[in-house]
Amino acid sequence: MDLDSPPLFSLMNLERKANLRNLKNVKNLKNCSHLIIWRGKLLFQFNDGKPFPYLIKQRIRFIQSLKKYIFLGEFENRNVVLWDISDSREVLGNTEQIGSFNDPERNFHPDLPKNTYFCDLRNLLPLLNPKYGNLCATAKGMYEWHKRVSFCQSCGGKLSSKKAGWEKTCEKCNYKQFPRIDPVVIMLVKKGNDILLGRSHGWPAKMYSCLAGFIEPGETIEAAAEREVMEESGVRIKNVQYVTSQPWPFPASLMIGCTGEAQSRTIKIDKDELEDVIWVSKEEVFRALNGLDTSIFMARKGAIARYLIEKWVAGLI
């Protein structure tokens, strides 16, 4: 990992160009590239095993007839439009693990170029070039919002998409809704030479990560960090410091990465929330990160937890 770079998804190289969202035909602008998503899986092309989002320069047959689209912004001098083809029955491949924590299946459309596949973004995290991170995260996050929000929160009426997909208006009462994100605080809890790591129920075997939780109404980032660590592990922390943040579109989070200093070592696990919580030394973390110890796996590459852990091992936080 390049420890000077931001976390994956956080390199802000997608220019959103919000002023163009008002245009009636932004999808027909010159210089448009089209990105396709199917059941939450973006279309990627693979070169030497490395994925990059496949941007199509012409509107192809199966997006020709679609009316709804999302204008994502300008990326590498092209205006990028996202199309959802989830209704397509022509996409092939196994669908059993769609929506699961880790869907490794590469689905494909017979009319698209040979080495293009619909892939689960989370599954590709360790392979994705950070240059494409923010484009993919924005596309995935917007898809998730459109999928989950179809009815008015005020009256239950049907919503219609406006402003190139960035607003939904109720057809009955005119109430407007906008894409929302959920702030989540994620903490690297330190005590001397150790950090506190936990694992949730249902995670891949032996995988551990930083403790995290949603910020509640009325809370500051610091208060949420202190409360979540206390609730999940019984450990009191102080001196919460902000480090960095990461959009996390699974489905709608903004991860706020912090450090905190533990006031005690005694762990009392909330078994409803977590399966296990442990203290791990810097040497143990180093060995796990470098594949020298397979009894414990650190959070995956690309996740902010991994970023915080690697920075800590390097002595940077």
Ligand SMILES: [Zn+2]
């Ligand atoms: Zn309404």
